[in-house]
Amino acid sequence: MNPPVSKAREARLEFYRKKGKVHAKAVQGRFNGLRWAMVWLTQIVFYGACWLPWTTAAGRRQAILFDIVDEKLYLFDLVLWPQDALMLAFILILAATALFFTTAMAGRLFCGFACPQTVYTSIFVWIEGKVEGDHLARLRLDQSPMSARKLLIKSVKHGIWALVAAWTAITFVGYFTPIRELLPAIAGFQTGPWETFWLIFYATFTYLQAGLAREAVCQHMCPYSRFQGVMIDPDTANVSYDSRRGEPRGALRQSTNKGDCIDCGICVQVCPTGIDIRDGLQYQCINCGLCIDGCDEVMDRIGAPRGLIRFTSERELAGRPQAATARWRPRTLVYVGLLLVFTALGLWTLNERVLLRVEVHRDRGALMQESTAGRIENNYILKLINMEEAARHFRIGVSGLPGLRIEGTSEFMVGPGRVRTVTLTLSSPLEGMPSGVQPIVFETVALHDQSLAVREKSTFILPTH
Secondary structure, three states, rough: OOOOOOOOHHHHHHOOOOOOOOOOOOOOOOHHHHHHHHHHHHHHHHHHHHOOOOEOOOEEEOEEEOOOOOOOOEEEEEEEEHHHHHHHHHHHHHHHHHHEEEHHOOOOOOHHOOHHHHHHHHHHHHHHHHHHHHHHHHHHHHHHHOOHHHHHHHHHHHHHHHHHHHHHHHHHOOOOOHHOOOOOOHHHHOOHHHHHHHHHHHHHHHHHHHHHHHHHHHHOOHHHHHHHHHOOOOOOEEEEEOOOHHOOOOOOOOOOOOOOOOOHHHHHHHHOOOOOOOOOOOOOOOOOOHHHHHHHHHHHHHHOOOOOOOEEHHHHOOOOOOOOOOEEEHHHHHHHHHHHHHHHHHHHHHHHHHOEEEEEEEEEOOOOOOOOOOEEEEEEEEEEOOOOOOOOOEEEEEEOOOOOEOOOEEEEEEEEOOEEEEEEEEEEEEOOOEEEEEEEEEEEOOOOOOEEEEEEEEEEEOOOO
16 A cells, blocks of 8 residues: 655645646637737837837947947937946836736736747747647647658757747847847857857747747746735736636536536637636636637637636626726735836936036046146046037036146047046145145036036145145
């Protein structure tokens, strides 16, 4: 007699038990149409945006480019520098809050329609269907012994997958290295080490995740599926089976004392993660709505009303009336408030950002020196950062001590989006001046716009009496 297995042990075995590859049946309907609309929208943007040219006063460049070498992010006319990291923080906060809001309203809606894993899995499965046939043909092919025909079909499929993965990797790297420069470099085997690494890594990652892992990512690898349970409540709309209407399930030829579910299994056959929605809310469900499309099609055929499987809340399924304002409960209102606050902060930060930055460093190699004219001199190194995409002229002034002046030129031109390092010598009369370290202020003014001015504090060293 076998020893008893603990419940925890049973849970682990069930969780990791191999169920075989999921071959989902193709289905048509409004949710499938929405999913493919998102596939087209996201991929047109992803594959196409890196090819958009943009003309500025500085010349022609790629419209969207993460320039790692020059440490700049180009977004059409907007150029962000490392000093603008706060903008990136706002964008990340907004994205996270929007995801939390969507989850509170409609569960894993992002997973079902916009997640890159879902999008690329849909593309790879579509390719598989075109090469191998429908879900039954694919299942039979997988179960058949290896033959020349099977090897040919599998080779064609994996070859197309590899091409899609490779072009996806090239597009991804093309947002960091201008794509029009990247392609000739790839053709001539002249890519840099980091570009080569990311081309290989991203192509392999796409191929494995979308072609081979598929639903395993949603079932076992995605952390979002694990903590979504704490982000939903009884008023959250999820893809759900109405057991009050559907049970007891049975064939049409049975007695009338049965529910609307005819136990056809279409909802299971079309599910990309291979679950049975009739078992209740499950973390593997990505709220793609394909089971709704399949069930609605069956309901139309048997003359029953649609909605046996639908987007609905736990409260509504339990037969408790749901107020029209239930969607706007404290949780969702907090998310909306956060979205508005951080959007306003981001726009204000963007509007108030100064397009000139100045860094002042006193030359540590020579603290002070006396000139032939009897004046005390200190040397400084200034970095002028022109954050505009046009060449600008700037005038530097200094204040804080009587008679303090700049020896030599005080006007400088900085190229578009460039950093210019200049060396300045400041001199001060010796007589009648205080001793020791004295505070001073550098003021840099743009000649094309007097309102664009930056003040930076520093110190001037005078001899001790």
